[in-house]
Amino acid sequence: MDYVYGPGRNHLFVPGPVNIPEPVIRAMNRNNEDYRSPAIPAMTKTLLEDVKKIFKTTTGTPFMIPTTGTGAWESALTNTLSPGDRIVSFLIGQFSLLWIDQQQRLKFNVDVVESDWGQGANLDILAEKLAADHTHTIKAICIVHNETATGVTNNLSRVRKLLDHYGHPALLLVDGVSSICALDFRMDEWGVDVALTGSQKALSLPTGIGLVCASAKALEASKSAKSVRVFFDWNDYLKFYKLGTFWPYTPSIQLLYGLRAALDLIFEEGLDNVISRHSRLGKATRLAVEAWGLKNCTQKEEWFSDTVTAVLVPPYIDSTEIVRSAWKRYNLSLGLGLNKVAGKVFRIGHLGNLNELQLLGCLAGVEMILKDVGYPVKLGSGVAAACAYLQNNIPMIPSRI
Amino acid sequence: MDYVYGPGRNHLFVPGPVNIPEPVIRAMNRNNEDYRSPAIPAMTKTLLEDVKKIFKTTTGTPFMIPTTGTGAWESALTNTLSPGDRIVSFLIGQFSLLWIDQQQRLKFNVDVVESDWGQGANLDILAEKLAADHTHTIKAICIVHNETATGVTNNLSRVRKLLDHYGHPALLLVDGVSSICALDFRMDEWGVDVALTGSQKALSLPTGIGLVCASAKALEASKSAKSVRVFFDWNDYLKFYKLGTFWPYTPSIQLLYGLRAALDLIFEEGLDNVISRHSRLGKATRLAVEAWGLKNCTQKEEWFSDTVTAVLVPPYIDSTEIVRSAWKRYNLSLGLGLNKVAGKVFRIGHLGNLNELQLLGCLAGVEMILKDVGYPVKLGSGVAAACAYLQNNIPMIPSRI
Amino acid sequence: MDYVYGPGRNHLFVPGPVNIPEPVIRAMNRNNEDYRSPAIPAMTKTLLEDVKKIFKTTTGTPFMIPTTGTGAWESALTNTLSPGDRIVSFLIGQFSLLWIDQQQRLKFNVDVVESDWGQGANLDILAEKLAADHTHTIKAICIVHNETATGVTNNLSRVRKLLDHYGHPALLLVDGVSSICALDFRMDEWGVDVALTGSQKALSLPTGIGLVCASAKALEASKSAKSVRVFFDWNDYLKFYKLGTFWPYTPSIQLLYGLRAALDLIFEEGLDNVISRHSRLGKATRLAVEAWGLKNCTQKEEWFSDTVTAVLVPPYIDSTEIVRSAWKRYNLSLGLGLNKVAGKVFRIGHLGNLNELQLLGCLAGVEMILKDVGYPVKLGSGVAAACAYLQNNIPMIPSRI
Amino acid sequence: MDYVYGPGRNHLFVPGPVNIPEPVIRAMNRNNEDYRSPAIPAMTKTLLEDVKKIFKTTTGTPFMIPTTGTGAWESALTNTLSPGDRIVSFLIGQFSLLWIDQQQRLKFNVDVVESDWGQGANLDILAEKLAADHTHTIKAICIVHNETATGVTNNLSRVRKLLDHYGHPALLLVDGVSSICALDFRMDEWGVDVALTGSQKALSLPTGIGLVCASAKALEASKSAKSVRVFFDWNDYLKFYKLGTFWPYTPSIQLLYGLRAALDLIFEEGLDNVISRHSRLGKATRLAVEAWGLKNCTQKEEWFSDTVTAVLVPPYIDSTEIVRSAWKRYNLSLGLGLNKVAGKVFRIGHLGNLNELQLLGCLAGVEMILKDVGYPVKLGSGVAAACAYLQNNIPMIPSRI
Known part of the structure; x- marks a missing residue:
């Protein structure tokens, strides 16, 4: 009943439809x-x-x-x-x-x-x-x-x-x-x-x-x-x-x-806490992108989105290849570049019921994929940048204190 | 999470949404x-x-x-x-x-x-x-x-x-x-x-x-x-x-x-067998209605529906009361009479993934409700009429022969 | 994934495992x-x-x-x-x-x-x-x-x-x-x-x-x-x-x-109400058995069980055939006679999360099966007897009043 | 119905019960x-x-x-x-x-x-x-x-x-x-x-x-x-x-x-591929532990387990604190040290239906927790070591080629 089964969880990082709790x-x-x-x-x-x-x-x-x-x-x-x-x-x-x-x-x-x-x-x-x-x-x-x-x-x-x-x-x-x-x-x-x-x-x-x-x-x-x-x-x-x-x-x-x-x-989480969580995940993603030496499609900080990050890839790479490889090798679903930015960006959706370790798994996956497609990323760099920020900012889970 | 829980299965006999297998x-x-x-x-x-x-x-x-x-x-x-x-x-x-x-x-x-x-x-x-x-x-x-x-x-x-x-x-x-x-x-x-x-x-x-x-x-x-x-x-x-x-x-x-x-x-069942099953359930329902001494809202046989039967009630009964009682006492969901026939008919939906014993449970329930609202039904009469027909017509389940 | 699929719900009336709400x-x-x-x-x-x-x-x-x-x-x-x-x-x-x-x-x-x-x-x-x-x-x-x-x-x-x-x-x-x-x-x-x-x-x-x-x-x-x-x-x-x-x-x-x-x-239902419901279902079943002209395996009223009724069949009928036919034709699961009473009784389990209309569907099914195997049952008789009792005794569903 | 809800998926890395596909x-x-x-x-x-x-x-x-x-x-x-x-x-x-x-x-x-x-x-x-x-x-x-x-x-x-x-x-x-x-x-x-x-x-x-x-x-x-x-x-x-x-x-x-x-x-995956996947996950985990400068509880390579890794923590850290923090802050479930090694090891289970990105999310989490409890880990180091190995060894998902 799964048309293309792969072991373990699918890592769903398209900006919708998103993970259902x-x-x-x-x-x-x-x-x-x-x-x-x-x-x-x-x-x-x-x-x-x-x-x-x-x-x-x-x-x-x-x-x-x-x-x-x-x-x-x-x-x-x-x-x-x-x-x-x-x-x-x-x-x-x-x-x-x-x-x-x-x-x-x-x-x-x-x-x-x-x-x-x-x-x-x-x-x-x-x-x-x-x-x-x-x-x-x-x-x-x-x-x-x-x-x-x-x-x-x-x-x-x-x-x-x-x-x-x-x-x-x-x-x-x-x-x-x-x-x-x-x-x-x-x-x-x-x-x-x-x-x-x-x-x-x-x-x-x-x-x-x-x-x-x-x-x-x-x-x-x-x-x-x-x-x-x-x-x-x-x-x-x-x-x-x-x-x-x-x-x-x-x-x-x-x-x-x-x-x-x-x-x-x-x-139960609190709407404002939900929004803070998205802010945290957005920031962590952007720090990873920066650490990879890649550019955000969004041209100014004032427009940065906390629900989806479109990452520009160097001209010698086809971003569609990244999305395809993510799915075929890592059971990771990333967003394609659409229309004018097709082939130029891939997108990491970080919205919905998602936590930090899920995102970090995704970021680690993106690093490997970047290497797969020939981009000289330093493995661990994005995750490290994200973790450095997150480790200081993730709150305790209220129901578990 | 159920707003109005009742013990046992809900008997869903509205003509949609119907029972999901x-x-x-x-x-x-x-x-x-x-x-x-x-x-x-x-x-x-x-x-x-x-x-x-x-x-x-x-x-x-x-x-x-x-x-x-x-x-x-x-x-x-x-x-x-x-x-x-x-x-x-x-x-x-x-x-x-x-x-x-x-x-x-x-x-x-x-x-x-x-x-x-x-x-x-x-x-x-x-x-x-x-x-x-x-x-x-x-x-x-x-x-x-x-x-x-x-x-x-x-x-x-x-x-x-x-x-x-x-x-x-x-x-x-x-x-x-x-x-x-x-x-x-x-x-x-x-x-x-x-x-x-x-x-x-x-x-x-x-x-x-x-x-x-x-x-x-x-x-x-x-x-x-x-x-x-x-x-x-x-x-x-x-x-x-x-x-x-x-x-x-x-x-x-x-x-x-x-x-x-x-x-x-x-x-797996076969589309034509699905249609035959509906024909069987429709016929059985109409035989029960007849045995109860009630009229089908449908005025001629050529128009009889095999997916829903609208039953006319005597003028001294409000059909809405039947539907309400069905739900409140018997965990049975029947269809209301709508608009021009509001209060005058109640509807038994018999479509979708449904079998004969489910319908018979519903018919038995309707008999009790009719009595509840003061209609002089002979208990068992509708079920008997339906069974007499069904017992001669239900096929073996192919996968179980 | 169902080894022997049949349309509609399986009617599960073995005395365990029972229907899960x-x-x-x-x-x-x-x-x-x-x-x-x-x-x-x-x-x-x-x-x-x-x-x-x-x-x-x-x-x-x-x-x-x-x-x-x-x-x-x-x-x-x-x-x-x-x-x-x-x-x-x-x-x-x-x-x-x-x-x-x-x-x-x-x-x-x-x-x-x-x-x-x-x-x-x-x-x-x-x-x-x-x-x-x-x-x-x-x-x-x-x-x-x-x-x-x-x-x-x-x-x-x-x-x-x-x-x-x-x-x-x-x-x-x-x-x-x-x-x-x-x-x-x-x-x-x-x-x-x-x-x-x-x-x-x-x-x-x-x-x-x-x-x-x-x-x-x-x-x-x-x-x-x-x-x-x-x-x-x-x-x-x-x-x-x-x-x-x-x-x-x-x-x-x-x-x-x-x-x-x-x-x-x-x-939520109330444990004593659960017990009353079983008492109601047991009584209704026994009334049906009586109406069919069959005997309860249980020899005296003081021992009657409100969770399972073992029904004795006449010597010329093999009760195993009843159970087999129930499953093969009516998607109804009844209990076999075991050991000393194998072939002599079939069992109707009426325990667990079950309501009256479910039981009546089962009883109607049993009537048809009895006819299938050659027992001269009056169709509708058991259901009528059960309904006559139930209609006077089923309480309103408290959450729906 | 969840006694202690946290946003996003629970990251289940105890060595059983494990993630169900x-x-x-x-x-x-x-x-x-x-x-x-x-x-x-x-x-x-x-x-x-x-x-x-x-x-x-x-x-x-x-x-x-x-x-x-x-x-x-x-x-x-x-x-x-x-x-x-x-x-x-x-x-x-x-x-x-x-x-x-x-x-x-x-x-x-x-x-x-x-x-x-x-x-x-x-x-x-x-x-x-x-x-x-x-x-x-x-x-x-x-x-x-x-x-x-x-x-x-x-x-x-x-x-x-x-x-x-x-x-x-x-x-x-x-x-x-x-x-x-x-x-x-x-x-x-x-x-x-x-x-x-x-x-x-x-x-x-x-x-x-x-x-x-x-x-x-x-x-x-x-x-x-x-x-x-x-x-x-x-x-x-x-x-x-x-x-x-x-x-x-x-x-x-x-x-x-x-x-x-x-x-x-x-x-569908192939039992030998399942075993290879475990071998990959075990190796990746051990490389991360090494990169963190921590010791495996297992004293010789010949005994290394591909389903669970027990990590020794320095004497000034209580490993129980790590497991507690993982759950309370990161929605990550790690294994406690038991009996003789209580307080001395925490365990990462990497068995069952699990893929590489799930593990990497866990490893990133462990790095943050190590920092939380005062161990001077270089953030990203373990993930980098694991990725370097995995990126060369993860096969394509056969059903998706």
């Missing part, structure tokens, strides 16, 4: 249930309350849609905008590119602000556009919090400040797919109108729930948004929320129980 | 994997080939979309039709009603043919409409194969014959949600252009895959269909099919392995 | 752990406390030995007795026979009191023996609480009364394999010195833990008992109990978590 | 079954055949006893020997000590040959004893193949040669608990009479099966062995082998399916 796998190990019985609504109610916490919102309205991140994007856009609406959108890597492609196909008027892959969103241009937009033709700003293809984290707080500075009413729509529940994300404080993520990312579940959270302003906008939508229509959910049955169509029973378990683990 | 639960009991590694495409390829078999098509193109039945509907419609297109659609119960609602909200011009709930689609009216439609304004016929709310199975073969008789080019779009893999369904033979089902129905998986299969004619139609679509766009899938990587966005690893196991079980 | 299967779905870490002793401590509750003892000392019921027997005997010691032991069926065989092979002087298979232990003879034993040559009374082969429950309270009446100091060793946690069992009240059961019986776990509970008097006896023992030696456990590490050798991590979950479910 | 966890995720149905004997038959392969015997008779290693020891001894029989037994660490304790309590006349902990069995003394034993008073040689407490592997081939050289008929009883299925073990070639292991060791299952394999000579010896035994009696098994039902008492259904899956994985 054992307690979550256990919670999902169950038969179907009638979702119209009182049991599922009772649980759903707790989920909706708790999902708000990971978005850091008290005023937002969450939707748990049986879809992927791509569907969550579509839900965010079609519920708040009308065809022809002007959107400012930032192209900084493969996933922002795909979102922009979707925006265009959904018939919005997309004002693309492009950066080099490896740079963050150009917020100076955003400032200019906002300044110039006296008539408020811009209906929404679409931005990925963390570009998974290049390991770039954008400064959302500054986006909010710019909007406020110019008193601009545009909606702020944020792709938090590889950030929410791993990076510091503050929906209410940053005035995000729609934020979204996928269950298979930092929540450490299987793929299958697109989590979308809408501000009051976004809900208001949905009343007049003319984009055609049915499956992704928030209104169908809101109707069932009022009835207390919650589901306009059949949810995955297993994923609901899985989400319940995943949230329980996150709250 | 243990081998399928086992197959899904796994960590995530990198879906871009060679393993997942290798498995996906076998799935796409095998999914065609359950649609009984050799020429169709299947799509396994991370969505529910509602999403599968949307995929069928938006890929083949343009806003304003005229559709003939049959309203015979809650699920056809919901599909029609979707069709209208997607801006099609829906020509609704309504029947009493409990009757099948009025194909005489279809004949009239086709006869009258010399200019071929009808672009598609939308029909549910099996209306889950009333337990009515429509005669698809006759729909095809009518289309052929009038030489009408309309697309034939079929909701096979509660039929495919349980009832006799023949995509190629009946010239169905788009057929669809959901993983949580006869395939006996969790919710999460909308399986959609398109004929060559449907694929051709998708090239000019102007409905806006991105997440549900077949074209994105086709692009990745060509690349051999298969997935435009992240699938659920667990559901893929689950589907692999589910198909293996179905083929 | 889903939450328990989930709890065991885990990797190994270091049993010397602080986690396992912490859990073990709660288990030992809670296991005492199912024996209804506050003063006993429990042992959770990685073995089967056969090993638990050996543990009970070798820790309390010396070779040559006189034991009074009751032979009333296959399992008491096997225990007696073990007693003899362990070199005890076994004074066997035999009854017809289908009768309980002859306590009148016990009374005589106790009366005659002025010098207290009898060191122990060995008795099964419930003989699984014939469905006979012995009156332990009367055994205690006899011992007390004669002021006899013999140890009272009780096989509670198919009783404890299902029948009314009171270790302290009845002055039982060693009681034992297996995890795969009423606790509804996999095989693998022999649960043995020793009174203070039994522990005292163990100090002078000369039977050679190492693996089964209580003293090794007691040593590690004192250290707080609890395990003299490696336990099954999975079974410990499973036992934790199993006990949680039992306490 | 996901496919094996999956295979065990199931309900109970009737073990008297034809299915379980059919599977058992394949297991008995395949278990012989991991012992490298074609003539031996295997027993899969529901017990632990301690029980397997008892089975080996009591089936082949009589009280008072002279045994030569080697005391070289905690587990050989415990076995000797058992031998003494089972009333054998144990001739103990003691070595320093860290040395192998003193075979020179064995030679002397054999040479002197003209009357063949020595009935058995008992020896651990691999002493788990000190990481010492004994030379079994030399033991056989000595026996042959002196034409001595003593039985050769081998504890292969931490060797079989991981180290090179050859039952037939080395003339081993009883070999045994536990399921939770190299087979990578939960605890619960004691696997014992008896040579024809051992079976012959069992006919006259006078040790009292019932639960562990081979004869009961042999009786049921002949009947084709295989089980004298209830086995764990889950462990049987688990063993089936475990053997399938081992044969």
Whole structure:
């Protein structure tokens, strides 16, 4: 039943889908249930309350849609905008590119602000556009919090400040797919109108729930948004929320129980501790990359991502070979370079339910692979650099003190 | 972790989500994997080939979309039709009603043919409409194969014959949600252009895959269909099919392995034997209903459904009370009456991976509940009627002879 | 991976191993752990406390030995007795026979009191023996609480009364394999010195833990008992109990978590409610047997067992054929007749985590099988009789009211 | 349900119970079954055949006893020997000590040959004893193949040669608990009479099966062995082998399916490849220890163990602190020093279903812990040494080439 079995654990370091904790796998190990019985609504109610916490919102309205991140994007856009609406959108890597492609196909008027892959969103241009937009033709700003293809984290707080500075009413729509529940994300404080993520990312579940959270302003906008939508229509959910049955169509029973378990683990660890752990793993990875003498695809420290690191390889090496070798020889799954950076970078995902020793095993593996493909790495160098930092910073496990 | 635990097995007799076989639960009991590694495409390829078999098509193109039945509907419609297109659609119960609602909200011009709930689609009216439609304004016929709310199975073969008789080019779009893999369904033979089902129905998986299969004619139609679509766009899938990587966005690893196991079980039993088993269970249920002196919501034998039986209760009984009591006292999950038949019918789902003794336990439970709510049933009568039929018709389990 | 797959659930009605509840299967779905870490002793401590509750003892000392019921027997005997010691032991069926065989092979002087298979232990003879034993040559009374082969429950309270009446100091060793946690069992009240059961019986776990509970008097006896023992030696456990590490050798991590979950479910339902449920299922089964016109192997009502019913078949039927047909045609697992009653009885186990509708499915199946093998049963008759009783006696599920 | 949850995977590096592969966890995720149905004997038959392969015997008779290693020891001894029989037994660490304790309590006349902990069995003394034993008073040689407490592997081939050289008929009883299925073990070639292991060791299952394999000579010896035994009696098994039902008492259904899956994985990898993998992991661990400037508890290279490495710490460090810190801060489970070497060594288990990157994560963790406890380790040094060796020696994963 495994198509290509290898001994020992698979070391899963793609930036999603990520490792599922054992307690979550256990919670999902169950038969179907009638979702119209009182049991599922009772649980759903707790989920909706708790999902708000990971978005850091008290005023937002969450939707748990049986879809992927791509569907969550579509839900965010079609519920708040009308065809022809002007959107400012930032192209900084493969996933922002795909979102922009979707925006265009959904018939919005997309004002693309492009950066080099490896740079963050150009917020100076955003400032200019906002300044110039006296008539408020811009209906929404679409931005990925963390570009998974290049390991770039954008400064959302500054986006909010710019909007406020110019008193601009545009909606702020944020792709938090590889950030929410791993990076510091503050929906209410940053005035995000729609934020979204996928269950298979930092929540450490299987793929299958697109989590979308809408501000009051976004809900208001949905009343007049003319984009055609049915499956992704928030209104169908809101109707069932009022009835207390919650589901306009059949949810995955297993994923609901899985989400319940995943949230329980996150709250047991503490959301801020989860974020600190990601910060630790990100920093350790970057120290290793530096020790190897390799460059981070991310061009400035301010954009460094704590959930994924895209590593640039020297021109004489094909990064695809690294990913292939990792899987074929070491049972290690790394992320490919995508599109513009194909062959040029490989990616180490360090998000989700992951600890330091897992990462160190991965880093040791990367060192051997680098040697395999002819890069003159000093074996142990990256691990040593990471360990030197980690040994001073890993906290005790609270439940074990 | 169970919100409302009761001793023993839950007896799950809603018409979806249905019981998952243990081998399928086992197959899904796994960590995530990198879906871009060679393993997942290798498995996906076998799935796409095998999914065609359950649609009984050799020429169709299947799509396994991370969505529910509602999403599968949307995929069928938006890929083949343009806003304003005229559709003939049959309203015979809650699920056809919901599909029609979707069709209208997607801006099609829906020509609704309504029947009493409990009757099948009025194909005489279809004949009239086709006869009258010399200019071929009808672009598609939308029909549910099996209306889950009333337990009515429509005669698809006759729909095809009518289309052929009038030489009408309309697309034939079929909701096979509660039929495919349980009832006799023949995509190629009946010239169905788009057929669809959901993983949580006869395939006996969790919710999460909308399986959609398109004929060559449907694929051709998708090239000019102007409905806006991105997440549900077949074209994105086709692009990745060509690349051999298969997935435009992240699938659920667990559901893929689950589907692999589910198909293996179905083929081990034999698809035709699976269908015979459903026919046996449907017949047995109807014999029990008759023995109880109750009426089937389905008004004529030609429409009797082998996957769900909606049972009419006398006016002095609220069928909702039956469903509630089943769950609260007997750990039995029955289907509610929906919308027009709320309070008037309760439903026994008999689809998916289910055997005769499971059904008999359910029927015995229903007898006790009927007595609980004041209906003068003769205890044992339904079970006796069902057993008399089953005892003569259950085959030996092939692997155990 | 299933050697002989059949569609739907297997209906497991052998009197052990019994159905495992889903939450328990989930709890065991885990990797190994270091049993010397602080986690396992912490859990073990709660288990030992809670296991005492199912024996209804506050003063006993429990042992959770990685073995089967056969090993638990050996543990009970070798820790309390010396070779040559006189034991009074009751032979009333296959399992008491096997225990007696073990007693003899362990070199005890076994004074066997035999009854017809289908009768309980002859306590009148016990009374005589106790009366005659002025010098207290009898060191122990060995008795099964419930003989699984014939469905006979012995009156332990009367055994205690006899011992007390004669002021006899013999140890009272009780096989509670198919009783404890299902029948009314009171270790302290009845002055039982060693009681034992297996995890795969009423606790509804996999095989693998022999649960043995020793009174203070039994522990005292163990100090002078000369039977050679190492693996089964209580003293090794007691040593590690004192250290707080609890395990003299490696336990099954999975079974410990499973036992934790199993006990949680039992306490959630309430042990007395669990016992009432068994009483209900036993009674319902006997009513069905009566309605079929068949005889219970158990000859008097006072011995009727609420965990297993052995059904006598007419001489012209081979009961083995019934069991075979059940499995081959109906995916139903019934118990064979063993040894003296082979071919003459089949057994319906109704113990463990089981509810009424499961049992009714089984009873309906048995009716069809009886017809298959040529017995002129009135189909529905047994189910009707059982339902008539159950419908008046099944309580609401407390968590669902 | 986890008593002391920590984020990420637990890194399990105790020398048993070891990591269970996901496919094996999956295979065990199931309900109970009737073990008297034809299915379980059919599977058992394949297991008995395949278990012989991991012992490298074609003539031996295997027993899969529901017990632990301690029980397997008892089975080996009591089936082949009589009280008072002279045994030569080697005391070289905690587990050989415990076995000797058992031998003494089972009333054998144990001739103990003691070595320093860290040395192998003193075979020179064995030679002397054999040479002197003209009357063949020595009935058995008992020896651990691999002493788990000190990481010492004994030379079994030399033991056989000595026996042959002196034409001595003593039985050769081998504890292969931490060797079989991981180290090179050859039952037939080395003339081993009883070999045994536990399921939770190299087979990578939960605890619960004691696997014992008896040579024809051992079976012959069992006919006259006078040790009292019932639960562990081979004869009961042999009786049921002949009947084709295989089980004298209830086995764990889950462990049987688990063993089936475990053997399938081992044969897919190839037993010799499994052994090579262990050799690789052992060598890598020793290179790391050397790089850290620490000593192996094992005093000579000829005794180095490829399944467990006991590392001596400097006198100013308490090795218990290392194990505690590993668990409390790094979610890493290491083995404690036991008895004579308590506080002086910690152990790294590297057996079972484990790959190189898992080990490297552990080694990186150990480096940080060493620093935590004040040992001046050069971070990265051990990992570098291990990687330098591994990078040249890890083969491609055959299924992925």
